[in-house]
Amino acid sequence: MHRLPLSEAEAALGDELSTVRPDLSAAYAAGLPGARAAVLTRLWRALAHEPLPWIARRERGREGLTLHLADGRRLHGPHADPYATSAYVTELRLDERAYDRPDRLVTALAVPHASGFATELGHSVASLALSRAQPGLSGGEPAASWEWEQRVVDGHPYHPNCRSRPGFSVAEQLAYGPEHRPVVELGLVPVDDCLVRGEWPKWLRDEDRVLIPVHPWQAAHVLDRGHQEGFSAHPLMSLRTLALPDGPHVKTALSARLTSSVRDISVYSIETSATVSAFAEEIAARTDGLLHVTRTLGAVSAHSPALAAVLREAPDLYARAGERVVPVAALAATGLPRSPGWTARFARLALTVGLRLLDLGVALEAHGQNLLVVLSAEGEPLRLVYRDLADIRVSPLRLARHGIAAPRMSGRIVTDDATTLRRKLFGSLVAGALGATAGSAAALREDLGSAVDDLPRTADLAALLEEPLPTKALTLMRLEPGTPGDSWACLPNPFTGRAS
Incomplete structure (x- = not known):
């Protein structure tokens, strides 16, 4: 193995850590080889x-x-x-030279836009090692869904930029990253001229002005206006969304690139939020109680994606006595005990709901962050909870076939294209959430084999069973940053082994 010194990102983070939290320096250094392998494994998949x-x-x-x-x-x-979540790649060989560091490999490949992507990969490795450096969790099982989320240390299971947070100092990562389990103090910005949808609560108003919750990183780095003291909240996996103690969740604008996207809130999503929420609640009622959607309580925008916020219900509202709500991303990350056949039963539940809604005309982006599962006291999967409706897709044509009136909206959320609808659901649910929960192609194949036996035979199910499985080409999108929209790849179908 050709040994190289620390990458620039690894060294820079280590230097800052030695000043901010020297007690974590040794654990950070020890975690770097594992973090490199984790990111290299994700890169090799791509x-x-x-x-x-x-x-x-x-x-x-x-x-x-x-x-x-x-x-x-x-x-x-x-x-x-393509479905492995363990770090099984420790080196790749480019001609006669071996690389154990993803940023060095991408730099050596020297393809278009490699330099910027290599920098992101370096940040991802360093931040992942930092995330893993925190002392282990103590205590028993989490009581609230936000506590489960904070146990997801490694971020996106398949994206090489799983922990890339350019623009965040070490102090800011420790202060705002959910895996570090901080309490974040949100600020409030008073706005006179504000777009409001739904019911914005009185405690977030100052007479005629709307008080918009702002993330402290956004206030420090993006906004050019003052803010007043707000309230404390617990950051969730998305980092920009936070849970109020015993209250709703608040989604804030965060104009930083995390994994692939800049996390601000478009004016379009605010404008459509109340309509989409009411419509999703109506559609969820057609699943015989198997799906709940967290309602959007209110949404506001200062007519800018950099200053906006959304209040929505906490998923915990949909748990009955003795039940708990767990984000799907946390199922594998936390080592939650599972009885024999558990994952197959969970897959059957998720596919039943996802395909039912797809047939009706709604494609969920049901990845492990948006999708949560309600577990019984014994840990059995009972129902699903879905949150964050900004990126679902709605087909007026399919709705009409079932006698359902389409919501009054236009824009990217509306499409009748079957490929687009199936990619949205299959890419997020099967290639994403179920694949990561299974942890390997063999396990996913076994889980899905029994899960589909009793599902209605629709054209969508036939496509799932017979065609290559779509997934977002996350690395391609980072290497072609000027190409608009999503790019897609085809994975071997876990039912047939087919890929294009």
Whole structure:
């Protein structure tokens, strides 16, 4: 192995940590090799399966997978499991040179936009090592869903930028990152001319002015106006959304790039929020009680994506006595005990709900952050809770087939294209949430095999069973930053092994 010194991002974070929290320095340094392997494993998944234009062909052999690059070089690594969540890739070999660091590998590949992406990967490794450096959790099982969320340390299970937080200092990561379990003090910005949808509560008003909750990072780095003291809240997985103690969740604008996206709140999503929430509540009622949607209580915008907020119900409202609500992303991350056949039963529940809504005309973005499961006292999956309606897709044509009036809205949320609708659901639920919960292609295949036996035979189910499985090409999108919209890859279908 060709050994290199710490990357710039690793060294910079380590230097700052030695000043801010020297007690974590040793754990951070010890965690770097594991963090590199975790990010390298995610990167290898992308290189093995995404339609990257500079990869001429892929050759699978007994010794692993070889990528033949368009310039004649070869990149070799182990067989790539598209659904693996363990860090099984410790090095990749580009021609005769081995790399154990994803940022160094991408720099060596020297493809278009490699430099910026390599910088993001360096941040991802360093931040992941920092996330893992915190002392272990103590105490028993969490009481609230936000406590489960804070046990998800590694971030996105498949994105190489799983912990990339450029623009955040070490002190800010420790102060705002949910995995560090802080309490965040939100500020309040008074606004005279404000777009309001739903019911904005009196405690967030100052006479005729609306008080918009703002994240302290946003207040420090983006906003050019003052704010007053607000309230304390617990950050959730998305970092910009926080749970009030014994109260609703508040989604704040956060104009920083985390994983792939800048986390502000579009004026469009505020304008449509009340309509989408009421419509989603109506559709969820058609699942025989298997799905609840957290209602949007109110949404406001100062006519700017950089200053806006959304209040929505806490998922815990949908748990009965003895039950608990757990984000799907936390199922694997927390090692929650599962009885034999648990994942198959959970997959059946999730597919039943997802395909039912898709047939009606609603495609959920049901990844592990948006989707939560209600568990019985014995830990059995009973119902689902879905939150954050900003990126669902609605088909007026499918709704009409079932005699359902389409909501009065336009824009990106509305589409009748079957491919777009299926990608939205299958990419998030099957390739994302269920894949990460299973943890490997073999386990996912076993879980899904029994889960679909009793599902209605629809055209959507046929596509799920027979066609390659779509997933967002997250690395391709970072290497083609000027291309609008989502890019997609096809993974081997866990039912058939097919991929395009």
